[in-house]
Amino acid sequence: MNLNRTGKAALVLALVAVVGMAFRVSWNALRDVASAIGADATAATLYPFVVDGLMALALVAALVLADDDRRFALRVLGTYTLASLVLNYVHGLVPELHGASVDWGRLADWNPANYALVLLATSLPVGSIYFGSDLVAKVLHHRPAPIPTPTANAEESTETTMKRSTADLPESTPEPITATVVRMPDPVAVDFTKSTLPLKPVPVIAPVVAPVVASIEKRAVAAESTPARRATGRVPEVARSARPRRTAAQLLNEARTATADWPDAKMTAEGIRRTLRTSPVNARTLRDTLLAERAAKAA
Incomplete structure (x- = not known):
């Protein structure tokens, strides 16, 4: 279901209200912890903004950045969220922190745990300076990737289609022409001595088989021969004219001789x-x- 503009605005306002109330609860615990590690009234009041404020900054940076920078922002967000959770947990376990009656620099009865908690509480402001500056620099230097337009996609697909290779068409070879030999009928022997008709000179018929066969063979050779192609590209060394090579002398x-009169x-x-x-x-x-x-x- 899509929310309209009014619904989105109401959702954002509700989220801001919840985050504000959660910050107020965490602010009380972090202020008491800061007072226990030696911070004055002003520093103790600003201490929650150092921890929870960097969490909000890391969240915004994670929404803007991408790839490795986004993973770095998420790691900062997770680290400071865990640190704030630990300090709030310690505030709930040590009732003396509520009335500021605990000894200065004492957050736990066991010394190793106390040293670790004091180190954590005192290192968070320094880490906020370093990580906050790095996140702001990454956000300012971030360049969002351009959104491809439909026109660009259409041109790319057209160019891909034009560059696609096609199969070469096979060259058709003309079929050989079979020469047909025309055979003349055999002459019939006639006995002219027994004929009573007057004899007439018989015209001599020239043979036509050879010219017909020659013309057919000529057409077959012309059909089988391929047209000569133009020579393109670089002329081979063999076809070049020999140029005499002069010796050093x-x-x-x-x-x-040429430079005799040269200055x-x-x-x-x-x-x-x-x-x-x-x-x-x-x-x-x-x-x-x-x-x-x-x-x-x-x-």
Whole structure:
């Protein structure tokens, strides 16, 4: 059942009232414990806010933070809740705390238990300073995760569909064409000596079997051959034209000839590389050699 705005407001007000009354009950016990460990009237009055107030701060931080920060806030909340429960329990077991007639720094008759309770009561304010500052820093630096919109989901699904791989279609291979040989009927032998009709010259019929077979074979070869594809990508080393490689002596001679009238300021590796069309490593070597030769001549 969904609550309307009025119902939610009433529920929040009731929760605040219950928490306020519970804090008032706990405040009485924590104030008496603070007085027993040596706190003055003002410090004893503020002591419950240190313990129960940090519990409220840790609860709010747990609602805002996420992942590891949220687990840290829940651990702080659980620790201070358990500490407040122990001190309230001690307040109920020691009646002298109600009238402030207990000895200073005495919360239990057994010394080990008394030392542990005094350590717990005195360490809670210091822990509130440390854990409270850490929780506030985590809340201020927290960046909530963005809520995905329906448009973003639609674009993502469209992109996924576009990037989905599809099976390659098999290439259809043309069926081979079977050449049909046309067989001419065998000639019939006729005895013209017994015929009474006048003889007429018989026209010679050229054979047509060979041209028909040749044309059929040509079409079959054309159908089986695949069209040539354009060469794409990098040309292999074998297909490249052989380029003569110059030796170091040849490069040095060409460099001397090309840079004979160059001043020293113009004698750079880049200029030599462009002039001789060589690699940067060879250009730097030639530059150093030529400069050394000029220096030797000048000396």
